Amino acid sequence: MITEVKNNLASSLLSILRDKKSEGVSFRSAVEKLTFLLVERALSNLPSNKVVIDTPVESNAEVSVLNDEVVFVPILRAGLLMLHPAISIYEKGRIGFAGVYRNEETLKPNLYYFKVPVIKDAFYFILDPMLATGGTAVCVVEKLLKLGINPGKIKFISFVSAPEGIEKLKKFSGIEIFTASIDRCLNDKGYILPGLGDAGDRFCYTEGVEVVEDYGI
Numbered sequence: 001m002i003t004e005v006k007n008n009l010a011s012s013l014l015s016i017l018r019d020k021k022s023e024g025v026s027f028r029s030a031v032e033k034l035t036f037l038l039v040e041r042a043l044s045n046l047p048s049n050k051v052v053i054d055t056p057v058e059s060n061a062e063v064s065v066l067n068d069e070v071v072f073v074p075i076l077r078a079g080l081l082m083l084h085p086a087i088s089i090y091e092k093g094r095i096g097f098a099g100v101y102r103n104e105e106t107l108k109p110n111l112y113y114f115k116v117p118v119i120k121d122a123f124y125f126i127l128d129p130m131l132a133t134g135g136t137a138v139c140v141v142e143k144l145l146k147l148g149i150n151p152g153k154i155k156f157i158s159f160v161s162a163p164e165g166i167e168k169l170k171k172f173s174g175i176e177i178f179t180a181s182i183d184r185c186l187n188d189k190g191y192i193l194p195g196l197g198d199a200g201d202r203f204c205y206t207e208g209v210e211v212v213e214d215y216g217i
Contacts, residue, residue: 002166002177005041010034014180017159017196024205028081031129031203034159034180035085039125042155042178043070043090046123069122071096073144075136076113078200082127082157094119098126098140102190109135111143118147124154129199131161131179133190134168141172151175159199162192 016022016030048064055061070090074083076099087093096116100109116124124144131137137156144154152174161179164186169175183192191197201207 001175002161002179002182003041004182005038005178005180010037010180013037014159014196017199018194020197022202024202027202031081031159031199032085035082035127035157036089038157038159038178038180039082039086039089042125042157042176045176046070066090069119070094071117071119071122071124072127073098073116073124073140074127075100075140078129078198078203079127081199081203082129086125086127086157093125094122096124098143100136100139102136109139111139114143116144116147118149122153124149126154126156128156129159130192130195131156131158131165131169131177132186132192133162134165137165138168141169141175145172160192160195162186 013030013034070093073096099113151172
């Protein structure tokens with residue numbers, strides 16, 4: 001199941017992320033706000049409980065509260081930029097991490113770090129700005145499934161998603177995808193078109209500078 005969050009605000013924020021003229025500050029601000037919208041939409045689908053409270057003007061008022069266990073799993077490095085706004089909207093959410101790098105020649109994912117709490121009946125929100133080839137997403141989902149996580153409890157949240165990546169996740173029955181846009185396709189390098197470039201580089205101000213990568217493996 002895929003939910004494309006389309007409204008004027010989401011579209012405006014996404015246009016900032018797409019624009020190559022958007023510099024770090026405006027890019028980071030749009031990231032925070034769009035993540036907030038996407039996570040809010042995903043949370044709104046979770047079950048709620050009825051509780052009784054006293055308001056300033058009435059006793060024993062029945063209200064609905066969200067009281068589920070949620071684990072946010074950002075995919076390093078780009079997924080980290082979505083973590084702060086996710087936690088700000090659901091402060092009691094637990095946090096795990098999945099480190100995956102993509103071989104730029106084969107486009108195959110390589111898992112080099114994984115530390116995720118296993119909580120019975122929790123919902124797992126995988127955070128990654130882009131769902132491109134789907135290789136990284138599948139890698140992390142399969143790792144969660146090996147831990148006994150029900151696929152119906154897994155939500156994948158991205159800013160933009162390619163049809164190729166969406167198709168890869170379809171093989172896991174029950175997983176929900178929340179995205180601001182289903183983009184056209186991938187180019188021959190595995191980048192989404194029209195896409196938004198390398199979200200990690202743009203957020204971290206590392207475009208055009210030397211970056212040392214060492215995964216220790």
